[in-house]
Amino acid sequence: MKNFLKFLFFAAVVAGVVYVLKQVFAPANGGSAATSGVLPSQPVKSLDDAPLGGKISEELLKILVCPEDKGPLELVDDGKFLLNPRNGYKYPIRNGIPVMLIEEGKKYRDPNFAPKAA
Structure with a gap:
């Protein structure tokens, strides 16, 4: 018991x-x-659909490097892209978020790009 x-x-x-x-x-x-906020009420949109540009902090810009050659990047096209001046890759910035994928850099590469003379 x-x-x-x-x-x-x-x-x-x-x-x-x-x-x-x-x-x-x-x-x-x-x-x-x-x-209840646990799951999104609408389907999540792809980052590809997000508008180009957005505010990026100076601290972030200082530490971002190209994933291909680990060199510094330049902000171009009114803050819509980060350019690697050594290979012409342009990494898009979407809603203030840099998309640092090599495939994205190649996709937006300038077809008229000529490497800068050293």
Whole structure:
């Protein structure tokens, strides 16, 4: 009988903890997880659809380098691209976020690019 009472007490404690956790993590408006802010209410758009440009901090510009040759970059086209003057790769800036993928740099490379003489 003593073991049975211990089991009941343990089960009651577990049930109480589960109840409290459900109350704490339940959506405030009684909606589903999709409307509670856990999941986006609309499909996430690709970064390719985001507009070019945006504000980038000076500190970030100082530390960004080209992923291809690890050299410094220049801000060009009214802050829409970061240019590697050594290979002509132009990395787009979308909503203030530099897209530092080599494929993106190649995609926007200037076809008339000529490397600067050393």
